[in-house]
Amino acid sequence: MSDRSFFVALALVFVSAFATAPNAQGAYRFKVESRLGYHLLNNRDLATHRHRLEVGYDKRLSRTWMFRGSVRATSEAAYAANPERFGQSAGRSNSSEFVVRDLYLEAKRSPWQLRVGNQQVVWGEAFGFYYADIINPKDLREMGLWDFESQRIPLPMVQFKYLGSSWALQGVYVPSPSFHQMPSQGTDFFPSGYALGDVTIAEDGAPSFSFSNAEFGTRLSKQLGSFDLSTFAFSYFDRMPNYEASVVSLQPLSIRLKPLHRRIFTAGLTGTLDFSSFLFRWEALYTPTRWFDYLANGTIATNSSPELTYVLGADYTGLGSWYCGIQFSQTKRVKSYAGALTAENPALLSLHLNGSLWKDLSLDTTWSYMISDRGLLGQFRLIQPLSRAVEFQLGADALLGPSTSQFGQYREASRAMLILKAYFGGA
Amino acid sequence: MRLVRRGIIGVFWVLLTVFVGLNAFAGAQPDGQEITKRADKVRVLADSQSFLVRVSDFSGGKLLRATTYKVYTKGQDFSLVDTVDPPRLRGRKMLMNGNNLWLFLPEVKRPTRVSLQQRLTGEVANGDIARTNFEADYLAELAGSEVIGGKDCYKVKLTARHKDVTYRGITYWVAKENFYPVKATFFALSGKELKSAEYGGFKPLFGKTLFTQLTIRDALQPSKYSVLQYYNHKKENLDDTFFNKESVGE
Numbered sequence: 001m002s003d004r005s006f007f008v009a010l011a012l013v014f015v016s017a018f019a020t021a022p023n024a025q026g027a028y029r030f031k032v033e034s035r036l037g038y039h040l041l042n043n044r045d046l047a048t049h050r051h052r053l054e055v056g057y058d059k060r061l062s063r064t065w066m067f068r069g070s071v072r073a074t075s076e077a078a079y080a081a082n083p084e085r086f087g088q089s090a091g092r093s094n095s096s097e098f099v100v101r102d103l104y105l106e107a108k109r110s111p112w113q114l115r116v117g118n119q120q121v122v123w124g125e126a127f128g129f130y131y132a133d134i135i136n137p138k139d140l141r142e143m144g145l146w147d148f149e150s151q152r153i154p155l156p157m158v159q160f161k162y163l164g165s166s167w168a169l170q171g172v173y174v175p176s177p178s179f180h181q182m183p184s185q186g187t188d189f190f191p192s193g194y195a196l197g198d199v200t201i202a203e204d205g206a207p208s209f210s211f212s213n214a215e216f217g218t219r220l221s222k223q224l225g226s227f228d229l230s231t232f233a234f235s236y237f238d239r240m241p242n243y244e245a246s247v248v249s250l251q252p253l254s255i256r257l258k259p260l261h262r263r264i265f266t267a268g269l270t271g272t273l274d275f276s277s278f279l280f281r282w283e284a285l286y287t288p289t290r291w292f293d294y295l296a297n298g299t300i301a302t303n304s305s306p307e308l309t310y311v312l313g314a315d316y317t318g319l320g321s322w323y324c325g326i327q328f329s330q331t332k333r334v335k336s337y338a339g340a341l342t343a344e345n346p347a348l349l350s351l352h353l354n355g356s357l358w359k360d361l362s363l364d365t366t367w368s369y370m371i372s373d374r375g376l377l378g379q380f381r382l383i384q385p386l387s388r389a390v391e392f393q394l395g396a397d398a399l400l401g402p403s404t405s406q407f408g409q410y411r412e413a414s415r416a417m418l419i420l421k422a423y424f425g426g427a
Numbered sequence: 428m429r430l431v432r433r434g435i436i437g438v439f440w441v442l443l444t445v446f447v448g449l450n451a452f453a454g455a456q457p458d459g460q461e462i463t464k465r466a467d468k469v470r471v472l473a474d475s476q477s478f479l480v481r482v483s484d485f486s487g488g489k490l491l492r493a494t495t496y497k498v499y500t501k502g503q504d505f506s507l508v509d510t511v512d513p514p515r516l517r518g519r520k521m522l523m524n525g526n527n528l529w530l531f532l533p534e535v536k537r538p539t540r541v542s543l544q545q546r547l548t549g550e551v552a553n554g555d556i557a558r559t560n561f562e563a564d565y566l567a568e569l570a571g572s573e574v575i576g577g578k579d580c581y582k583v584k585l586t587a588r589h590k591d592v593t594y595r596g597i598t599y600w601v602a603k604e605n606f607y608p609v610k611a612t613f614f615a616l617s618g619k620e621l622k623s624a625e626y627g628g629f630k631p632l633f634g635k636t637l638f639t640q641l642t643i644r645d646a647l648q649p650s651k652y653s654v655l656q657y658y659n660h661k662k663e664n665l666d667d668t669f670f671n672k673e674s675v676g677e
Contacts, residue, residue: 029517110666113674122537149534161673166524168673221673226527228540228672272540274527279540317542359491385492388513423514 026059026067030424037078037417040398045085047188047415049077054101064109070101072150079187090186094141101154113161118154121172123219123232125270125281126311127325128350128366132232132268132283135172135217137239139181143189143410145379145397153178167222172234174215178206179261180239188413198252204241204259213237226274233268237261242291245300257300262291277318281327283311295339305335322355343406347371360385368407375405393419459567459583463599465606467560469629469638475501475665479511480657487650499663503563505670522675526589529672538672561585565597575609576625578602594621608638612646620646632660 037048056070079091104117124132217234241259248254290307313327378398401408495512518533529538565585585597596614628640
């Protein structure tokens with residue numbers, strides 16, 4: 001079955017479902033977001049001037065079936081308005097965008113649930129960063145800061161669940177994988193360590209549609225009193241690319257990097273334990289063979305190592321309307337190679353605070369310190385509802401630390417922002 | 428002699444009858460647990476039900492915010508609270524299963540375990556909306572009578588059965604005439620008074636009487652209070668899996 005045939009079949013299913021429920025109630029929902037941001041360091045110039053519209057539609061077709069769909073249009077004017085900083089090429093693929101977000105049919109008939117179409121499946125218990133959230137690729141053009149839902153890229157997949165009263169078995173089948181959307185050359189979050197004036201990166205394409213290129217996984221979750229436990233396994237293509245370098249020309253030197261995504265397997269365990277005033281969270285992921293790039297003999301080579309990631313966190317819940325959480329995470333590679341292009345054993349300590357300052361004005365802030373390289377990320381938002389439908393945010397992202405650190409290398413991207421969000425429609 | 432003996436036996440039976448009758452009369456006074464159980468009936472329409480609740484938060488008489496929730500409950504242990512208004516909070520859900528609580532936020536797209544003590548909005552804690560009865564969570568002891576708002580009430584002292592309930596102690600006033608809840612005062616473990624609640628808006632629904640208004644007031648700042656208005660009650664047929672955290676979400 002080809003890629004096109006799959007989506008034609010999906011469209012036929014959707015049309016059939018709608019045709020059998022012509023009088024069913026549907027509801028539109030709209031979300032509008034406008035964002036204006038300026039860099040905080042050196043040239044305090046325009047960082048972002050973005051407008052985004054998301055339109056969604058939900059329809060209850062019957063007691064069992066439900067349809068959900070949404071599309072999103074984005075316009076980013078910063079690249080065109082600030083070419084001295086971003087260059088000409090940055091705006092080419094980042095100035096405007098139209099994407100289909102959720103688009104699925106869902107059936108719920110106890111104890112079964114089935115969802116078919118473009119969707120998001122989220123695993124894990126941690127906050128702040130993606131650890132066990134491995135199924136959907138992410139839009140990393142802004143380094144994954146904030147707005148997890150909007151940065152998670154929906155994938156066409158089949159998801160089923162079998163539910164008991166306190167446990168659930170979940171299966172996921174992804175016929176056509178997709179990968180992280182990486183920052184473009186010239187944009188704020190393109191790795192600064194690469195002198196890429198004479199290097200081009202080939203377009204990252206998905207593997208051809210075939211059963212051997214499909215991804216599949218399962219997750220079993222159980223609630224035991226105040227204890228939540230989940231275990232999962234997923235066979236998939238690494239969302240992060242490795243690169244294969246080839247010389248295009250010697251005079252002048254020009255190199256082409258081709259993204260590669262190898263199939264990997266990850267097993268994991270996540271959980272929470274509620275002690276009333278304290279709530280503990282943890283995640284552990286093991287990938288027996290993970291591929292990473294390193295510099296050797298003047299070129300990029302790829303090698304593999306088992307990788308273990310673990311996360312330990314605690315929330316203090318005795319602060320009334322305030323939430324406070326602390327979290328430690330580390331990724332360990334069993335084998336080490338000189339010249340690795342990514343950090344081998346990053347260790348991160350994060351603190352998250354969220355609560356009401358005065359009346360409806362609330363604060364949401366997360367501070368993350370990379371112990372392994374002394375980089376620091378500070379995220380800060382003041383949120384003020386203006387009405388039932390409109391919300392205003394004043395925020396800042398600060399990336400600090402040595403220029404060799406994972407956060408510090410992006411210090412020039414530190415920014416302050418004004419954000420306006422409006423919500424309309426719905427049931 | 429025989430006559431005297433018959434007289435003594437007769438008096439004995441009279442005294443025994445009077446004694447049993449007096450005890451029967453005294454037994455008609457319900458104990459604290461029975462009072463609480465009967466008052467809980469005024470809070471619940473059916474074993475499986477749904478209703479809307481509008482929570483209006485006030486400070487100094489001024490409306491600060493209003494939030495509307497669609498609530499599904501089953502028995503004493505299961506409830507799902509879905510935010511339907513305002514639009515910017517729509518899609519947020521809170522699931523309670525026993526003494527376990529999860530929050531679902533559309534921007535996170537997965538259920539996250541939280542504490543019962545955490546505030547939902549204004550003066551309203553998560554447990555105020557999601558838990559609909561006291562009898563299962565508290566040990567009740569009758570502590571006398573008082574007149575509250577012109578009503579002759581039983582005064583009942585409630586003590587938490589376990590540490591996971593919303594409040595450590597409650598003083599509960601229930602009208603003697605009809606076992607309608609009238610007022611409650613809520614206490615922390617230290618004995619400090621946290622807030623009070625007044626019940627009202629009693630209405631006949633589906634052959635039962637339910638209270639449809641609850642005013643919750645901060646003990647330290649009485650000018651800060653929340654009014655909960657319950658409406659659109661419906662009987663439902665809900666499976667246990669409806670309250671599984673893995674089935675909540677988008």
